[in-house]
Amino acid sequence: MFRTALCELLAIEYPIVQSGMGGVAGPELVAEVCRAGGLGILAGLNVPPDDLRKMIRGVRGLTDRPFGVNLWLHKALRPPIDPATVTEETLRGVQAMLDRFRERLGIPKTATRPGRAPDLVDAGVAVILEERPPVFSTALGALEPRLAEECRRRGIKVMAMVSTVEDARTAAADGADVIVAQGGEAGGHRSVDGKPASPEAATVGLMALLPQVVDAVRVPVVAAGGIADGRGLVAALALGASGVLLGTRFVATRESMASEVYKKRVLESESGATTVTDVLTGLWARALANTFTREYTESGAPVLPPLVQRGAATDVYLAALKQGDPEYSPMMAGQSVGLIRDLPGAGEVVESVIREARAVLEALPRRVRLA
Ligand SMILES: Cc1cc2nc3c(=O)[nH]c(=O)nc-3n(C[C@H](O)[C@H](O)[C@H](O)COP(=O)(O)O)c2cc1C
Known part of the structure; x- marks a missing residue:
């Protein structure tokens, strides 16, 4: 057992989330993470609606565990510039x-x-609402309260990724069930709508960002950015997170499509x-x-x-x-x-992060003496 509020909310065994990385996270990767007790998330970025439906059904054919589907909600895609x-x-x-x-x-x-790029976001959202995956993971854009409400009615939990405290407050107020705090260390795009003049505002390091996001919202917070092992999981839990989201670590796995x-x-x-x-x-x-x-x-x-x-x-x-x-x-x-430094199976990543986190937690009282 290694349970947190996130595990209770999403009915998963371990508080480890695999990012729905565009071009990387297909059904095999997702199902393997879920099999090991984490939450796998399917990448919906740039995927036409019929393919997205097939991929969701593909995951369902491989596992009966909870999983998520990711979409960017960025205004530059709705419609594409x-x-x-x-x-x-x-x-x-x-x-x-x-x-x-x-x-x-x-x-x-x-x-x-x-x-002009094809206009896919609204069609992707429609597929998600119809298919009802357990989790809808959103990034790079505002979650409209109406969409959050539609998800709630269908029993879909919404996990919104943000990179500032202000966006965390807004996403929670607009109905997100889980906030992912994306630190500046994170791979991939900065999870902001629009495009800041410089990336500085959206690259606050996780160590500073995470506790502020935890203080700002009442829903469980997941830490993202720079975490690749059990030490990172324990550190994130110490800063108030209920779980971690890993991207880069899962790029280098056997099931990744990279x-x-x-x-x-x-x-x-x-x-x-x-x-x-x-x-x-x-x-x-x-x-x-x-x-x-x-x-x-x-x-x-x-x-x-x-x-x-x-x-x-x-x-x-x-x-x-x-x-x-x-x-x-x-x-x-x-x-x-x-x-x-290694290329394991995605399930082994989940298992080793948990194994290492347990060892770190057991060793801590020996390393830190409280007077
Ligand atoms: C290759 C790659 C692709 C990504 N694609 C997406 C994506 O499509 N949607 C999304 O929400 N986040 C995406 N991300 C960002 C992750 O969700 C997350 O913020 C980041 O990976 C966490 O930091 P880490 O890479 O240090 O683990 C991507 C990250 C990587 C490395």
Whole structure:
């Protein structure tokens, strides 16, 4: 037994949540985490509604344990920003920069405007409301009270990820059942709506952010960012969290859908290897620095609006992926990369985090003497 308020609320055995990471968390990863007693979350980002439904049913075919489905609610996706709003000059600057990378990868240069991304969020929400997974995990955007209410009526618990105390208060007031406090160490995008002028406001470290979020809301709080083992779980519990959410740790697991070169980079990287940048997607995200992020940033080339940037660079990312080249595709990862050196099954991650946490808790009274 290793139970907290989060376990009671979500009917899970252990207070460990696997992030619904876009492009990484499919049914196999989710089911394996659930089998081991954690909460697996399916990635819904950029997934068309019929596929999302299939993936949800796929999880149900593999496990009867509770699981979640993740969606971004960001306003840049609802509807997606129209690339027609970009000036010719900006477009030229971006394409000239990307052409450098295209040339090296041996793919055609282009000066054309990227197409508008498909509008998928509302359709994804509709699938979730129909399919009723036990948990709806939201990120990068405001949870409307009406949506929270619809989830409540259907017995779906809402877990909202935020990176500021103010957003935690708002999400709790708007009906979130669980708040995920995302510290600045976290891999992937900063969980904020819009795009702050600099990432500073949304990259407060977990040690400072977590206790403030715990004080600000009455619902259980889950800690995210920089946690990859049992020591991190105990530290988060000491700061008032009811559980932890791990992203980067689960990228490097056998069931993760990340490419082999990406997993290899995670295993080889130290914590200083990550950077917070907007050149990959147009929104602030923590990723492993590579030739793409370094040269783009140093060049001073313009960056397109949120997610239009990703659309423009998609041919570069796909070519790099196909060629097994880690230098020209996004590899989202947090500062916990320095703690990750093996490629276990996802269930083993849950089991080892709990085993280590128990050992830490047992050893603490010997290490700390209270007078
Ligand atoms: C590869 C990757 C993809 C991610 N994709 C998503 C996503 O689609 N939705 C989401 O809510 N969070 C996503 N995140 C962020 C995580 O939810 C979480 O904040 C973060 O992984 C926690 O920090 P850690 O990586 O140090 O464990 C992603 C993180 C990574 C590393």
